[in-house]
Amino acid sequence: MKILIIEDDTTTREFIAKALKEHGYAVDVAEDGQSGLMMALSCQYQMVILDRMLPALDGMKVLSALKSTEPNLPILILSALDSVKDKVDGLTAGSDDYLTKPFALAELIARVDIIINRSHRQQAVTSEITYDCLKLDLKSHTAFCHHHQLTLQPKELRLLQYFIEHNEQVVSRMRLFEAIWSYHFDPKTNVIDVHIANLRRKLEDAGCADILHTVRGAGYVLRR
Template sequence: MRILVIEDDARAASYLVRGLNESGHVADTVDDGRSGLDMALEGIYDALIVDRKLPGMDGLALVQALRRQGLRTPVLMLSALDSTAQRVEGLRAGCDDYLAKPYAFVEVLARLEALQRGRDPVAGLSRTLRVGSLQLDCASRTATREGQVIVLQQRESLILEKLMRHCDEVVTRGMLLESAWDYDFDPIDNVIDKHIYRLRRKLDAGFSHSLIQTVPGVGYRLVRDDEDRLDP
């Protein structure tokens, strides 16, 4: 998942971002409500973690603004305010879940995974994707093709996840960048092409055809391995 952390406490934000990155996700962070609203409205995030008390625009107002704009991205709100009335207020503002501070990171992660399951039930409890004979366990970053185990690096796994979720569709290089790199990343020339090259070598080793097709000038498309073949 790509997750935006909107938190003005630098220590708390760093703790969350580090934990999310180590768990195989891509995390961006911003420390004020108005900037957080602008970034969230870009529509590139799978989930938002929002502190309730933020400078510029508080968390409740931010979530209400998102919902008025029609953005349905799941929101986990974090707050030291934990009375029943305050939790209800957060949920009614449009939050999908509400977690009191102090919290353990493992609970933040579990709640994010639950929100994602609710949004994408096909992924299931194990967050496993399947396209033809290709299977990807998003948690362990391990793929299999016709039973052959393929160990992936973090960014390779995130790129493959994006391609599998959009199987048979053209996925642009920009979409792949958004799925696997954080907001501040300054892309170098051909960074996506280089990762696709390495991913193909792993996926296609021992097979006569490639699962990832190049769409010249646009991006890439992952096809099922029972379809008519095209040169990559």
């Protein structure tokens, strides 16, 4: 299991990373909000430990971006901002927990264990997501249309998952690019169009025609 620490203070960052590694977790680190967000969107993490006051990109903006693209990714805010309002703001913005500095290392590790265990239980309950004729098994990473298994490339599978999770919502190309590829959006690339076309063709071949629509000037929508 891999955890990402986004923390600009070197001593705190290294202290937490060392402790989590000794506790059995794999750990990556980022020293600013911008690079941390890019790492979180491009790699598979079981949890993010996030400082609020970060250079390059504020921690609350990182939290908002992650929750809009990876709503099930557990996030623990670790911050010196310790007022009740600060804690409420962090929790209502989508963080799974809020721990103030200074902190006891044993408490931090206990909270990490609890959050990850809770996330695993929730994933076990919701291992399948469905919409209309589509079903996606999150454990086996397989997709079905009318009970026929689809042969999808990894990015196509991730796109389909994102569309099912945001079904009947118009999703912009920029939002897809940030969620599936990286944080930076290149308006000149046609990578999204190519993957959407391939995914749509495979859905149509399997009998799920007219379910993935292009909304001119706005994006795409999974809708019957």
